[in-house]
């Protein structure tokens with residue numbers, strides 16, 4: 001079960017920032033679809 005879940009997430013395409021289009025290397029699902037830079041901009 002756990003192995004299948006791991007493979008599932010590995011097969012997922014890399015997240016791209018919806019704001020600037022940069023590929024986000026870090027996999028933080030809780031961050032949403034924006035990179036750190038755009039997140040900071042949004043928070044300002």
Ligand SMILES: [Zn+2]
Nearest residue numbers: 017020035038
């Ligand atoms: Zn961005």
